[in-house]
Amino acid sequence: MENKKARLLKISILKYDPHVKGDKPHIETFEIEEAPGMTLFIVLNDIREHYDASLKFDFVCRAGICGSCAMLINGRPGLACRTLTAKLDPEIMLAPLPFFELIGDLSIYTGRWMRGLNERLETWIHAQEEIDVHKLEERMEPELAEEIYELDRCVECGCCVAGCGTIQMRENFVGAVGMNKIARYQLDPRDKRSNKDYYELVGDEDGVFGCMTLLGCEDVCPKDLPLQSKIAYLRRKMVEIGK
Amino acid sequence: MNAKNNHKINKVPARLDFIQSATGLILALFIWAHMFFESSILFGKESMYAMTVFFEGYYFLGERYPFLIAVLGFFIFAVFILHALVAIRKFPSNYRQYRIFRNHMKSFRHTDTSTWFIQIVTGFVMFFLGSVHLYIVMSQPGDIGPYASSDRMVSEWMWPLFLLLLIAVILHAGIGSYRLCLKWGWFEGKNAKKSRQILKKFQYGFIAFFMTLGLLSIATYMKIGFEHQGHVGERYHSVEHAGKQVQK
Numbered sequence: 001m002e003n004k005k006a007r008l009l010k011i012s013i014l015k016y017d018p019h020v021k022g023d024k025p026h027i028e029t030f031e032i033e034e035a036p037g038m039t040l041f042i043v044l045n046d047i048r049e050h051y052d053a054s055l056k057f058d059f060v061c062r063a064g065i066c067g068s069c070a071m072l073i074n075g076r077p078g079l080a081c082r083t084l085t086a087k088l089d090p091e092i093m094l095a096p097l098p099f100f101e102l103i104g105d106l107s108i109y110t111g112r113w114m115r116g117l118n119e120r121l122e123t124w125i126h127a128q129e130e131i132d133v134h135k136l137e138e139r140m141e142p143e144l145a146e147e148i149y150e151l152d153r154c155v156e157c158g159c160c161v162a163g164c165g166t167i168q169m170r171e172n173f174v175g176a177v178g179m180n181k182i183a184r185y186q187l188d189p190r191d192k193r194s195n196k197d198y199y200e201l202v203g204d205e206d207g208v209f210g211c212m213t214l215l216g217c218e219d220v221c222p223k224d225l226p227l228q229s230k231i232a233y234l235r236r237k238m239v240e241i242g243k
Numbered sequence: 244m245n246a247k248n249n250h251k252i253n254k255v256p257a258r259l260d261f262i263q264s265a266t267g268l269i270l271a272l273f274i275w276a277h278m279f280f281e282s283s284i285l286f287g288k289e290s291m292y293a294m295t296v297f298f299e300g301y302y303f304l305g306e307r308y309p310f311l312i313a314v315l316g317f318f319i320f321a322v323f324i325l326h327a328l329v330a331i332r333k334f335p336s337n338y339r340q341y342r343i344f345r346n347h348m349k350s351f352r353h354t355d356t357s358t359w360f361i362q363i364v365t366g367f368v369m370f371f372l373g374s375v376h377l378y379i380v381m382s383q384p385g386d387i388g389p390y391a392s393s394d395r396m397v398s399e400w401m402w403p404l405f406l407l408l409l410i411a412v413i414l415h416a417g418i419g420s421y422r423l424c425l426k427w428g429w430f431e432g433k434n435a436k437k438s439r440q441i442l443k444k445f446q447y448g449f450i451a452f453f454m455t456l457g458l459l460s461i462a463t464y465m466k467i468g469f470e471h472q473g474h475v476g477e478r479y480h481s482v483e484h485a486g487k488q489v490q491k
Contacts, residue, residue: 075350098347165356168347169340199252205332209260212333213426214356215439229435232428235260242257 397468
């Protein structure tokens with residue numbers, strides 16, 4: 001490590017704050033000396049601390065759990081905190097995720113859109129009767145519980161949305177995040193909705209039949225969710241309704 | 244609860260999606276078979292002649308009925324139109340959508356996103372080239388054969404159309420069939436990521452194989468067409484079928 005000279009990283013950031021009057025989108029480049037194990041999270045903090053106090057970006061957990069730090073890294077959506085600079089060329093281009101509301105620089109507001117999506121798709125358990133908290137829960141096979149949990153790991157970071165060519169063109173599309181959620185509730189025996197009910201939610205061209213299988217979602221998901229197979233699963237279930 | 248039992252659901256989107264995939268699959272399988280049939284010329288004029296009269300029902304009916312080819316052509320044309328009709332829903336519907344997709348594609352540099360654009364371009368190209376080819380098949384079903392097809396290529400100047408059509412159709416069928424598998428989860432197995440890599444190899448392999456086959460066939464037809472330039476209109480006389488064949 002010692003005899004290897006540290007690389008000089010050239011970090012270019014697309015800066016623009018729509019709330020500042022007269023501000024125009026422009027690119028600012030910063031030179032940072034690379035350190036071992038450096039992530040883009042460390043880089044951005046370094047820049048804010050030493051070069052540009054006005055730089056806006058989001059972080060909470062720093063460990064790939066909260067999904068706040070999604071951005072375009074050399075044009076590809078990803079989580080900054082999980083991206084090691086060592087895996088990139090020394091010239092790195094950072095831009096905010098497209099599609100979502102821009103707060104400023106790299107900071108975007110995914111929350112409003114995600115909330116709208118969850119309300120639209122009713123992503124909660126629809127039980128038929130009131131749940132009695134004093135009663136034992138109905139049993140579930142461990143494999144099924146695992147499968148549901150796997151899909152529940154979505155952190156709504158927005159990477160799949162930013163990597164989806166379909167939703168860029170057609171804003172009303174639910175995206176992989178939406179279809180993954182429907183697949184999750186469809187699997188859950190506690191949710192009493194029928195496939196017909198799910199069809200009402202995603203059985204059109206804003207839903208699963210709008211998906212063009214470009215699979216950007218599958219390839220950029222930082223949580224490695226099985227989006228490709230779950231969208232295919234949902235498509236098979238939903239096309240049966242059309243019989 | 245979202246159950247609207249008294250509310251009739253609209254089945255059309257599901258059916259359109261199914262039709263798009265089903266017609267696409269039929270056309271892809273057809274075109275690969277078509278490539279094998281037409282490449283019979285690589286084994287000589289006699290093979291191609293035998294293939295032609297086979298499709299004209301000669302081996303089943305004892306005589307050649309070229310209208311059978313027109314019927315097949317009509318069926319394929321109908322499937323082709325149906326596929327175009329439903330697939331056109333996926334085209335960017337205005338310049339804004341086109342621009343957004345192109346920008347996204349350029350900055351994302353993601354193969355399966357970029358190949359979709361090839362589908363759009365080749366699909367669009369085939370509206371015209373495919374229609375011309377299919378119309379000629381239907382209107383002149385009898386003019387298929389070692390000399391007739393070669394004359395069409397060279398003396399009737401169809402080779403540029405066939406060359407472009409070949410490139411478009413082989414790309415479209417290869418990419419489309421790959422996407423079709425992923426879309427419905429076919430051959431997914433236990434490891435979807437691994438099977439996708441294998442399917443991708445098949446995608447490239449199919450494109451390379453059928454493109455080569457098609458280019459060699461076109462080259463062969465053109466060679467025969469050039470040699471036959473002085474005798475345009477003359478039909479091939481089978482050595483084996485001599486005496487029995489119906490003059491065309």
